[in-house]
Structure formats: structure tokens, C-alpha cells
Amino acid sequence: IVTYNTIIDGLCKSKRLDKAWMIFETMNSMGVNPDACTYNVLVDSLCKAGKEDEALKLFEQTVEGRRTINPITFSALLNGFCRKGRADEAVRLHNLVLRTGHVPDHITYTTLIKGLCNIGKTDDALKLFKEMVQRGVSPDVVAYSVLLSGLCKASRVDEAVQLLNLMIEKGPVPDIVTYNILLDGFCKVQKVDQAMDLLKKLSELGLTADMCTYNTLLDGLFKSGKCTDAMNLYQELTTNGSQMDIITYRIVLSGLCERGDLDDAVKFFYSVVRKGYSPKSAICSTLLDKLCKAGKVDEAAKLYEEMQRRICVPT
RNA sequence: AAUCGGGUUUUGAGAGC
Numbered sequence: 243i244v245t246y247n248t249i250i251d252g253l254c255k256s257k258r259l260d261k262a263w264m265i266f267e268t269m270n271s272m273g274v275n276p277d278a279c280t281y282n283v284l285v286d287s288l289c290k291a292g293k294e295d296e297a298l299k300l301f302e303q304t305v306e307g308r309r310t311i312n313p314i315t316f317s318a319l320l321n322g323f324c325r326k327g328r329a330d331e332a333v334r335l336h337n338l339v340l341r342t343g344h345v346p347d348h349i350t351y352t353t354l355i356k357g358l359c360n361i362g363k364t365d366d367a368l369k370l371f372k373e374m375v376q377r378g379v380s381p382d383v384v385a386y387s388v389l390l391s392g393l394c395k396a397s398r399v400d401e402a403v404q405l406l407n408l409m410i411e412k413g414p415v416p417d418i419v420t421y422n423i424l425l426d427g428f429c430k431v432q433k434v435d436q437a438m439d440l441l442k443k444l445s446e447l448g449l450t451a452d453m454c455t456y457n458t459l460l461d462g463l464f465k466s467g468k469c470t471d472a473m474n475l476y477q478e479l480t481t482n483g484s485q486m487d488i489i490t491y492r493i494v495l496s497g498l499c500e501r502g503d504l505d506d507a508v509k510f511f512y513s514v515v516r517k518g519y520s521p522k523s524a525i526c527s528t529l530l531d532k533l534c535k536a537g538k539v540d541e542a543a544k545l546y547e548e549m550q551r552r553i554c555v556p557t
Numbered sequence: 558a559a560u561c562g563g564g565u566u567u568u569g570a571g572a573g574c
Binding site: 243244245246247248249252254278279280281282283284285286289290312313314315316318319320321322347349350351352353356382386387388389390391394418419420422423424425426429452453455456457458459460462487488489491492493495496499526527528529530531 | 558566
């Protein structure tokens with residue numbers, strides 16, 4: 243049975259689903275009964291192939307046939323539904339299974355909470371978070387962060403701050419990701435100043451800002467029109483030798499374009515390209531478009547050639 | 558363990574409706 247499971251899993255992982263199912267049939271006809279592990283693999287692979295409904299059917303069959311619910315199969319199934327934006331259905335399934343006394347672990351709860359947030363059902367996510375606590379499953383830093391992110395994305399930053407305070411008071415210790423989420427939340431509701439204040443407090447909290455922190459703030463500064471502040475921050479990062487990533491460059495480049503600083507944008511573009519990055523075609527196109535509209539068609543043409551050489555394809 | 562699984566930053570334009 244272990245051999246069969248290993249083979250089926252291997253086939254599923256290399257996307258040879260049809261072949262995997264053939265082996266499954268073979269094992270049945272040879273009188274080798276599939277076990278929980280076999281079904282875990284199959285349910286998961288159906289989900290990953292976008293066939294959640296078939297996965298659900300298979301899951302139901304195993305529940306009837308074996309009269310037990312395997313938590314791994316079930317969480318694979320819930321994952322599949324959540325990934326597809328079907329978190330509400332996942333929660334319905336979760337509620338059914340909950341009645342049989344199966345309480346999911348903190349990761350599965352987090353998956354569901356994130357799924358709900360992704361489809362904008364933030365209140366349901368909050369409810370589920372409370373249920374989780376009531377059921378004696380302690381939310382870890384990721385669970386809190388996911389919920390925090392959901393609140394921020396729904397522009398409910400005040401509630402996010404409350405949640406952070408709750409967390410500080412009697413939850414897991416927030417990490418840099420938690421704060422990055424909140425920083426982004428502030429930025430997105432045009433409270434960049436609050437975000438910058440929070441940045442200063444990070445070191446007091448014993449946390450080190452990472453590139454994601456700075457990217458968030460750079461973008462926030464640009465988008466709220468504080469281009470000078472943004473460029474100052476960028477300079478600061480350059481001089482202290484921070485390791486920029488492609489995302490930093492995209493933010494700065496589009497920030498410069500947005501401001502209409504085409505000369506700087508073009509200069510910046512070349513400096514990025516010299517570092518060996520190829521900016522996304524989207525940004526190349528923006529840059530070209532802005533240049534053309536500013537009447538600098540010649541420059542745009544030159545840039546276009548350069549872009550072609552660098553294998554980024556502006557459309 | 559032969560099997561699933563969770564968090565943060567960027568992502569263009571035009572046309573049409």
C-alpha cells in the first residue's frame with residue numbers, strides 16, 4: 243500500500259492525473275484497499291487541478307465508506323475551496339464537520355479566515371476567529387496577521403489597530419510581517435504619516451524593518467504625492483546599502499512616472515537595467531506612453547530599442 | 558510519515574461598455 247501511495251502521489255505531483263487514477267484502479271482490482279493516505283493524495287490533487295467538486299464527492303464517499311473523517315483530507319479540501327474563492331462553501335463544510343466533533347487546527351482556521359477575507363467577508367472572518375478562540379484553538383501570529391490584513395484591506399484600520407492591541411495584550415508577539423500589514427493599511431487609507439511614525443517605533447519594539455517594510459512605505463509616500471520624501475527614503479536606503487529588490491524598482495519607477503519626472507524616470511530605468519533587472523513590461527509601457535505624450539517620441543524610440551534588447555516586451 | 562495546508566509590499570496602457 244505504501245508503494246502504491248508513493249507512486250500515486252508522485253504521478254499527481256507531476257500532473258499525470260489520468261495515470262494516477264489508472265494505478266488507483268489497478269490497486270483496487272488487485273485487492274489492495276486504498277487507505278486514508280491514498281485519499282489524501284487524490285483529494286488534494288483534484289483540488290489542485292481545480293476540480294473541487296469532484297474532490298468533495300470523493301471526500302463524501304470516504305466519509306460514508308470509512309465512517310471517519312480524516313483531518314488531512316478535509317483540510318486539503320477546504321484549502322481547495324478557499325483558493326478558488328469559495329470560502330463560504332468551505333465554511334459551510336467546516337460547520338457540518340464541526341458538529342461531528344472535529345475541530346480544525348490553527349492552520350486550517352487561518353486558511354478559512356484568509357479565504358473569507360479574500361472574498362470580502364471580513365465580518366464572517368471575525369466571527370470565525372472568535373469561534374476559533376472559543377474552541378480552544380489559540381491563534382498564532384499568522385492567524386492574527388491574516389485577520390489584521392483582512393481588516394486593513396477592508397479599510398477598517400481602526401479595528402486593525404484594536405486587534406493589534408489585543409494581540410500585544412494577550413496574544414502572540416507581533417512580528418515584522420504583522421507590522422508591515424498595518425503599515426500598508428495606514429498607507430492605503432492615506433495615513434502615511436502614521437505609517438512613518440510607526441516605522442520609527444519598530445526598533446523600540448525590537449524589530450528590524452525589512453525590504454517589504456520600505457517598499458510599502460515608498461509606495462505609500464509616492465501614492466500620496468510625497469515624492470520628495472519617497473526619494474529621500476530611497477536615497478537613505480541606497481546609502482546604507484540596503485538590498486533593493488525588483489519591487490522597489492518598480493515602485494520608484496512608477497512613482498517617478500506618476501509625478502511626471504520623465505527624465506529622472508528614464509535615468510532610473512537605465513540604472514535599474516544596468517543592475518541586471520528587466521522591469522516589467524507594464525512599467526516599460528507606462529514609461530514609453532508618458533514619454534510619447536510628453537512629445538519626446540525620439541527618446542521613447544531609443545528606449546524602446548533598449549527594452550527590446552533587454553528582452554522585456556512592452557506592448 | 559508514503560499524503561494537505563496559513564500571513565505583508567509593486568503590477569501598465571489603449572479600446573469598448
